[in-house]
Amino acid sequence: MTSTISTTFGRIDVLMVASAGGHWQQLMLLREAFDGRDVHYATTLRGLALQSGATPAHLIPDCNRNAPIATLLATFHIALLLVRLRPRMIVTTGALPGLIAIAVGRRLGARTVWIDSIANAEEMSLAGMKARTHADLWLSQWPQVARDTGADYAGSVL
Amino acid sequence: MILATVGTQLPFPRMIEALDRIAGRHSFAVFAQTADRACGARHLDHAPFLAPDEFTTRARTADLLVGHAGIGTVLTAKRLGKPLIVYPRRFALGEHRNDHQMATAHALAEVKGIYVAWDDAGFEDLLTAGPLAPASMEESDARRALVARLRAFAAEI
Numbered sequence: 001m002t003s004t005i006s007t008t009f010g011r012i013d014v015l016m017v018a019s020a021g022g023h024w025q026q027l028m029l030l031r032e033a034f035d036g037r038d039v040h041y042a043t044t045l046r047g048l049a050l051q052s053g054a055t056p057a058h059l060i061p062d063c064n065r066n067a068p069i070a071t072l073l074a075t076f077h078i079a080l081l082l083v084r085l086r087p088r089m090i091v092t093t094g095a096l097p098g099l100i101a102i103a104v105g106r107r108l109g110a111r112t113v114w115i116d117s118i119a120n121a122e123e124m125s126l127a128g129m130k131a132r133t134h135a136d137l138w139l140s141q142w143p144q145v146a147r148d149t150g151a152d153y154a155g156s157v158l
Numbered sequence: 159m160i161l162a163t164v165g166t167q168l169p170f171p172r173m174i175e176a177l178d179r180i181a182g183r184h185s186f187a188v189f190a191q192t193a194d195r196a197c198g199a200r201h202l203d204h205a206p207f208l209a210p211d212e213f214t215t216r217a218r219t220a221d222l223l224v225g226h227a228g229i230g231t232v233l234t235a236k237r238l239g240k241p242l243i244v245y246p247r248r249f250a251l252g253e254h255r256n257d258h259q260m261a262t263a264h265a266l267a268e269v270k271g272i273y274v275a276w277d278d279a280g281f282e283d284l285l286t287a288g289p290l291a292p293a294s295m296e297e298s299d300a301r302r303a304l305v306a307r308l309r310a311f312a313a314e315i
Contacts, residue, residue: 014312022233029301033308088315091308111315113308119229121262137311141304144261155303158232158269 013037015087015110016054017101018094019062020045023117026093028052029157030115040085042078044097058085063096065126071096079104086110093117099127103134113137116145118157124149160285161220162190165228166207169194170253173245176278177224178202180285188224189216222290227259227266227274232293235271241290245275269298 014034018027024043031039031054041054049057058081063074074097082090082105090105091113092098102112114131116124118141129149132138140146141156162177164170174192181188182201190197190204191213197204208216217223217238225231227246235242246263247253267274271293275281284290 013315025233025237029295030305030308033305034312037312089312111311113311115304118233121227121229122256122259137307139304139307142262142265154307155300155305156265157301157304158236158266158298 011086011088012040013087014039014089014091015042015082015085015101015105016040017042017060017090017092017098019043019097020048022119023093023095023098024048024052026115026118026157027091028054030091030093034091040087042081042097042101060097060101063100065096071100075100075104082108082110089113091115094125095127099131099134102131106134106136111136114139116140116151118142120145124151159216159220160186160188160222160224161216162188162202162224163213163228163231164191164193164226165230166193168247168253169197170226170245170247171197172251172253173224173226174199174202174204176245176281177285180278180282183282184286186285189220222285224285227262229262232266232269232272235293236295239292239294241271241273241292243273243275243281243284243290245281268300269293270296 014037018024040056041049042058042060043049044062061074061077063071078100087110089111090102093115094117106112112135114135116128121142124145138151140151143153146153178199178201188202190202191208192204195206223235223240223242227244246259249257263274266272273284
């Protein structure tokens with residue numbers, strides 16, 4: 001993974017962001033949507049993006065709703081990254097760091113996409129429900145969940 | 159070797175008992191993760207839970223995976239390139255808190271390498287069908303559709 005101190009200043013087209021693990025795996029399955037665009041990546045585990053061949057990449061802190069201080073620090077870190085990159089569009093498959101990225105990013109003028117994890121086949125994740133008001137495109141990967149919540153369904157990584 | 163899993167949250171005796179009967183009839187070698195300390199299956203090797211590493215090791219060497227309609231199992235099958243037989247939990251039988259696994263199963267029935275056992279006869283048919291085509295991470299219609307939507311959205315920025 002490249003250093004979080006990037007030399008990029010100016011606007012990038014797309015920031016793809018997800019927590020390490022299943023969220024990141026799903027995000028990687030959607031990369032081709034932005035072929036030919038200026039895309040940066042962000043995730044929570046050092047070395048993961050490099051292992052996926054996803055560059056340029058930025059390391060962001062992990063956090064969850066049971067750790068408010070860590071969440072606050074992560075929010076600050078993510079906000080700094082967004083100010084520096086000024087992405088026109090932010091796409092996330094979750095979880096909380098992705099929610100923070102679209103919530104802050106939209107206030108900075110980015111168009112935002114939340115793709116709820118395929119793991120949420122029965123009901124939308126808590127972060128996904130909160131993402132509703134921060135996402136210009138709010139997607140579930142399950143038609144039934146989309147119907148239940150009012151989200152859009154556009155397909156899935158399966 | 160067949161690896162069966164019911165996930166970690168709830169036992170699923172109906173599936174395990176059906177698998178036990180079928181394995182007994184056909185002398186299949188099956189390891190089942192049952193989430194059930196009281197499991198009395200006679201024709202299966204079984205354990206209530208497996209450490210994640212051990213689960214992955216067993217899945218990697220299995221010829222076939224069997225599971226409830228849980229997404230963790232589906233993603234494992236796709237990642238390891240194994241065929242997966244799905245045996246959905248039913249709300250009407252008190253096996254889940256809603257019937258979404260049935261909806262999930264209908265969606266999964268469209269996915270290559272994933273086979274849905276709608277009843278025990280179908281379960282036995284699938285288990286005795288011979289080698290099933292594996293699941294894979296390769297592109298599906300559903301993924302193409304999602305990628306197309308994202309590409310269209312990005313075209314507006």
